[in-house]
Each structure stands twice: as structure tokens, then as C-alpha cells.
Amino acid sequence: MVKLFSFFFEKIFYFCLGDGPRLRDYAIELGVIQPLIEFIQKDIPVTFLRNVTWVIVNLCRHKDPPLPLNAVQDILPALKYLLSFVDITV
Secondary structure (H helix, E strand, O other): OHHHHHHHHHHHHHHHHOOOHHHHHHHHHOOOHHHHHHHOOOOOOHHHHHHHHHHHHHHHHOOOOOOOHHHHHHHHHHHHHHHOOOOOOO
8 A cells, every 4th residue: 555655646746746836736725735644654664754755845845826824834743743753865
């Protein structure tokens, strides 16, 4: 299952989230943030966690327009956890 989601993140979200704020906002409207946050657990394989981190970073990447405030509020606790993670590639 993790491999399936990993593939999903790498291929599908690359096109959606890396293509600009319009598709980013659409993905947020579809509810992408909550499932991403739920993936961040202590027992998640680090390779999968790296992919989840990559998606979250892409959500935050575009600044014009900025990420909606409610999305920032949802993502901040996850970012706090990821910043304290031992693996520097996360």
C-alpha cells in the first residue's frame, strides 16, 4: 500500500502541485491536506515520509497568490514535526 501511495505522490502530485497556484488550490479544495497529515506518523517508512514531505513543500511553494491561511494552519503542526525529524532529507 505504501508503494502505491508513494507512486501516486511522485507521479500525480508532481503534475498538480508543481504546476502553479491554481492547481495547488484545487488540490487543497479537494481535501489533500488532511490525508497528507495523517500519513505523518512515527512508524511510517522514511522513504514514504520523504515523499509526503515533498508534497507538502510543493503545496507551500507558490507565493502568488499565497497558500490560503486555513491551509497554513493545517500544515504548521506537520511542518513542526518534520523539522524535528532526524533524517535530514525529510
